Amino acid sequence: NAGVMQNPRHLVRRRGQEARLRCSPMKGHSHVYWYRQLPEEGLKFMVYLQKENIIDESGMPKERFSAEFPKEGPSILRIQQVVRGDSAAYFCASSPPSLKTQYFGPGTRLLVL
Amino acid sequence: GIQVEQSPPDLILQEGANSTLRCNFSDSVNNLQWFHQNPWGQLINLFYIPSGTKQNGRLSATTVATERYSLLYISSSQTTDSGVYFCAVEKETSGSRLTFGEGTQLTVNP
Numbered sequence: 001n002a003g004v005m006q007n008p009r010h011l012v013r014r015r016g017q018e019a020r021l022r023c024s025p026m027k028g029h030s031h032v033y034w035y036r037q038l039p040e041e042g043l044k045f046m047v048y049l050q051k052e053n054i055i056d057e058s059g060m061p062k063e064r065f066s067a068e069f070p071k072e073g074p075s076i077l078r079i080q081q082v083v084r085g086d087s088a089a090y091f092c093a094s095s096p097p098s099l100k101t102q103y104f105g106p107g108t109r110l111l112v113l
Numbered sequence: 114g115i116q117v118e119q120s121p122p123d124l125i126l127q128e129g130a131n132s133t134l135r136c137n138f139s140d141s142v143n144n145l146q147w148f149h150q151n152p153w154g155q156l157i158n159l160f161y162i163p164s165g166t167k168q169n170g171r172l173s174a175t176t177v178a179t180e181r182y183s184l185l186y187i188s189s190s191q192t193t194d195s196g197v198y199f200c201a202v203e204k205e206t207s208g209s210r211l212t213f214g215e216g217t218q219l220t221v222n223p
Contacts, residue, residue, distance in 0.1 A: 003145075031209065033210070033211070035213075041210075041215070042213040042214060043156075043201070043209040043213045045212065049211055056209070056210060058210075059210065089170070094169070100143065100144040100161065101144075101146065101158070102146065102209075104148070104156040104158070106154075106155050107154055107156070
């Protein structure tokens with residue numbers, strides 16, 4: 001059973017470009033979470049999604065950030081018009097409907113030049 | 114929101130030593146997880162332990178939910194144990210979001 005997969009693992013963007021981060025949950029998991037880790041800090045919750053629904057986006061910045069988890073395909077975290085402060089590691093986690101444990105992917109390291 | 118405090122913030126050990134990491138939280142929780150972030154940045158699940166005691170090899174964890182703390186024990190430490198150890202909790206009324214502590218940076222020297 002493959003773990004949570006994220007791609008790309010590293011992403012470099014110039015200021016003003018768009019960043020698209022992908023997350024494929026573990027098989028059988030229908031809940032997806034995104035977290036952001038700024039340098040030298042702990043992880044901060046961004047958004048919680050189930051298939052085709054955003055359940056809780058209270059941790060996501062109101063502008064430039066959006067997330068989706070379509071019926072088919074991976075979950076996408078999209079950052080428009082990136083700024084240097086968006087440079088961070090973005091982690092995706094998934095869990096099955098019946099369990100609380102969240103399993104984390106390897107993360108995407110975003111660097112904005 | 115819920116507060117999660119980890120101590121100590123930094124810990125340096127010689128190989129073979131034992132250590133205890135602590136996590137205090139400010140409210141009732143229905144999920145508590147310990148993670149190890151290795152030097153390559155990967156987050157590894159150690160324990161799901163909202164209450165009680167669990168052991169896995171040289172690692173064990175205890176959560177006393179009524180007193181709002183959890184302990185992670187590392188015995189006979191190895192250099193591969195180096196990294197950051199995070200405690201994360203899910204508040205009972207917060208849905209499914211995890212709130213992370215700031216972590217304990219562990220360095221095990223040979």
